[in-house]
Structures are given as structure tokens and as C-alpha cells.
Amino acid sequence: MSTLTLNRFNAITLSNPHKWMLLSYGCIFALALLSIGYGAAGWDWRLAIAWLAPEHFSQFDALQINVVTQIRLPRFVLAVMVGLVLAQTGAATQALCRNPLADPSIIGISAGAAMVAVAFIALSAQFNFNAQHYLPYASFLGALSVTSLVYLVSKQQKQININTLILVGVAINALAFAVIGLLSFYADDSALRLINYWTMGSLGGASWDNIKQASPLLLLSLIGLWRLKEPMNLLLIGESQAQYLGVDTSKLKLYVIILVALGVGAVVALTGLIGFVGLVVPHIARLMVGPHLRNMLPLCMLLGVIVLLLSDWLARLVVMPAELPIGIITALLGAPLFIYLIIKNKRDWS
């Protein structure tokens, strides 16, 4: 037990993730310049800093600066928050289900949130109230009921059955889209557009007002799950084991379900359905630093931001000046990985 080995250890368990973290911060900085500087209304990296002191950048007119502060900046902030939340709720759902395939969009949480939110929008047209204000809360309730339902149905004597979990997800996704389709017949024109944009996901609706409305929910979810990362980590080795190590697992699971629903609900209310981020990102983070949440979760959240910023920028770039829904890009990245993971995990399933 020499000090040499001890140092080697600290290096392996503590310092190694820092390398990846630094790299991620670098990527996020570069992507920030890219996503704020480049877009349909102006194509210059200096735009990313010009809004800080417009008097020094005479080459840009007031309209361009306005585009940056009112459109690109809120969109950037939204991408960062959504990336953090989707990556973290993905990792938390996987801890809750003790399976790396569980992701809020696959097991139906996002679709459930969207279903309730769309019902809310459709009803608001009928009953004349402003849906926008309460939308994050409505989709939180949708997410919460689906998470509880999925969890209870797929639980068999303290074990989560992954087959049931994914089948229930398929059923809930199908149901949610059917209900959304049905409701769109009752919606008026403006609601219809809103509904359309939901099913694919987009950051295009970003505004400071929207962010302000949803941020209490987003922050609660972010901070709450972050504080639970040590006990959640024990959940990864099994519920009984975690209990024997002193974790009150029933309380922990309840908190995780509520916090995941808060985060996913608020994200769906803001951006619609952005799938697979919670699957892809934790998977990559685990490949880099292993499954321990103390190392993995911070990296996972930064990678979530990177994936969101990159996908959103691609979504704006590919068919400029129009834009693709960001959900298309994340699904193109995520679905093949999901299939790969299923093939890889097939043997562990029974």
C-alpha cells in the first residue's frame, strides 16, 4: 500500500474526467461563437460579441444586434438549459430503471408530457384562456403521470423489467401521438401550428419570456437531481444493495421521478419532443469515464449542451434560410445507437 499506488488511484478515479471536462468546455465555447455568430440574419463570428458593446462594432446595424439579443441569445440559453436537463434526466432515468436503455423519450415520458400539453393548447382555444403561461406545468403533470405509470407497470419484485419498460414506452408513444392527432382536429389554426412544431421539436420558439416562465422548473430539476447523484449512483448496483448501504430507496425513487418529470415537462413545453439525447449522451459519457455518477454526470451534462448546440446549429444550417426541426437531427444520431445498444444488450435481457 505505497503512496505511489494511492496517487495512481486518485489519478484514475478523480483527475481523468477533468481532461474530458476541459475539452467539453472548449467545444461549448466554440459552439457558442458559432450558434450566436452564424445564422440567417448575419454571418460573422464577431456578432457573438458585438452585442456586448455595439458602439465598437460599427459594421453591424441595430437590426442585426437586435436579432442577436432577442433571437440568437435566448435560443443559445435555451439550448444550454435543454441540453443540461435532457442529459441529466436521461442519466437519472437510467439509474431509476437500472438500465442504460431507459430514456425519457423512449419510455414515453416526453410523449406523455406532449400529449397533456397539446390537450391543454386545444382546450385553451375552446375555453379562451392563455395556454402559454401554464404550459410547463401542464406538461409536468403529463410527464409525472407517465413516469409513475411506466415505473409501476414494469416493476416486478424490486426489479425493473426492461422488456416491459420499452413495450410500455411503445404503447404510450403510440397513444400519445394518436391523442395528439385527434386533438389537432379540434384545434384552431394557430394551435395547429403549435401542435405541429411540438411533435418534431424545435428551439425556434425561444424567447426570454418563455425561458423565464420555465426556469423555476428547469432549475429545480437540475439542482435536485445533481444533489442526488451519490445515492442514485448506488441505485445503479441494485435497489437492495443501495438499501443495505443506507439509502432510503423508496424516497429516493419518488424524488427522482418527480424531478425527472419536472425537467422533461418543462423542456417539452418549451421545445416539443427532442428525442434520444438522454440515451446518446449518457452512453458517450460512460464510455469516456465509466458509469460512476460522480465522474459521469458532470461530463454527461456538458456533452448534452454540446449535442444540443450542434444539432440546433445543424438544424438551422442544412436548409437555410428555413430550418429543420431539431428532433430530426437528434433522432438521426440517436436511433441507430439505440438499435446498436439493443443488439449489444440482447444477451443480458432475460
Added chain:
Amino acid sequence: MITFNNLNIGFNTHRVLEGISGNIQAGQLVALIGENGAGKSTLLHTLAGMHPFEGDILFNTKPLHSFSKEQLASKRAVMMQSNHVGFDFSVFELIAMGRYPYTESLKTQANKVQKYASIMDLTHYLTRRMSALSGGEQQRVHMARTLAQLDAFTAQTEPKLMLLDEPTSALDMRHQHTLLSCVRTFVEQGNSAIIAIHDLNLASLYATNAILLHNQKVLQSGSINTVLTAQNLQQMYAMKLHVNPHPYNDAPMVFSQRQEFS
């Protein structure tokens, strides 16, 4: 240390154990012996506070349910029979999880992990991932985690309890003895341990006491020499057995006979 009276344990309508009583004192290493499905694991997990039960369990003279999960975590540790972990932790990380109940610096934690890893012969495995280990090596990692959870080899202020469910099932002979001698040392410091085990001769060499479970009840309990008799074992396993003293230390050794398939 731990006393249980008139325990009834069941799953749904299926009764697993009926009217079980026993008293395990500090300094005892108890072998829990029974056929497959006799309820050994169920009894262990009930004593650990996991299953609901009818009857009384007193842990250090206080009712088991008066302890919170957090309090229990530093007083008793459980090593489960099936330890499959779906996520690929490193050996170091997994053993360090045993230190969850304690607030300590990462450096102290690393020291404890190294100490118990070396006891289980795992010093060179610490940076490996669990998926790169064999079944027996993984079992040793879980044992090291159990030892780390109780900080088994430091002076204890109060007696602690170790509950092990077939801890030697995947181990080679040398490591079976390493593990059991380690439990024996732990017990001799004034703690106790209950081990569900199928290898009667290993049990005989290391246990001080034994409980035989048969037909949902305790068939016989007491010191290992009085319990491991040919009569008791033949009744339990319904087969012919011989019990002879060990040539060096007189511990009862159990020999079975070759049978014809019928």
C-alpha cells in the same frame, strides 16, 4: 447481538418460513444450512431488514424496525447471492461504495478501499472494470465491499453483524479459505456473522454454530459439532451420509456416497 422470535415470513400467500426462532451472540459465526429453496436467503434478508415479517427481531436488544436504513448501514452489511451489476464500474469504485454510510475524505476512503482489496487479494485489480473479471473475482470484490462497509478490521465500538449469502460459491479452494478465515477473524473480535453455505465441510472448519432449515422450520440449531451429525443431515437431505472427525482437528467432516441414477 441479534435475536429472532417466532418469525413468520412469506411472499404474498406463499409461506417461506414458519415459527423460526434463534439467538446469535457476539463472537458467533453461524452457518445457515438447508436445501435449495429452504429459505436461507429469505431469512438473511429478513434479518437485514429487507422483508416484512411477523414476529420479533431484536438487533442489539432493540427492535430491528427502530433503526433507520442509515443507522443499520454502519452496523450490519449484506453480501447478496446474485451480484450482477448492469453498469461496468471499476473494482475501486465498487469497493468504495461500501464507504457510502461514512463521511470521510477521498484519501481516507482510498486507503480503506486498498486495505480491504488487499485482504481479498485484489490489489492488482483495482483499476480494472468488473466486466473484465471472472465470477469468482467479482465475488471477492463484493466481499471486499462488505468488509469496507463495516470497516471490519479496525477496533469496533459496538458489535457488528455480517450477513453473507453463499459467499464462497464461485471461489477456488484457496480463496474460499481466505474469505472464511477473514470472517472468522472478524467474528473473534466480538462481532458476529451468519453465512448461508452449501459446503458442509467448509462450514464445519470455520463456523462456531449452525442452524439447519428444513420444511420451513428450524430442524436443529446449536454449536457446529452438535448440529452436523449424520442423523440430522440424513433427515434433511434424505440421503445416506457419513460424518467422521477431521484427522487433524476433530471437526465433523461429511462424506456422501456415490448414487445410481434412478
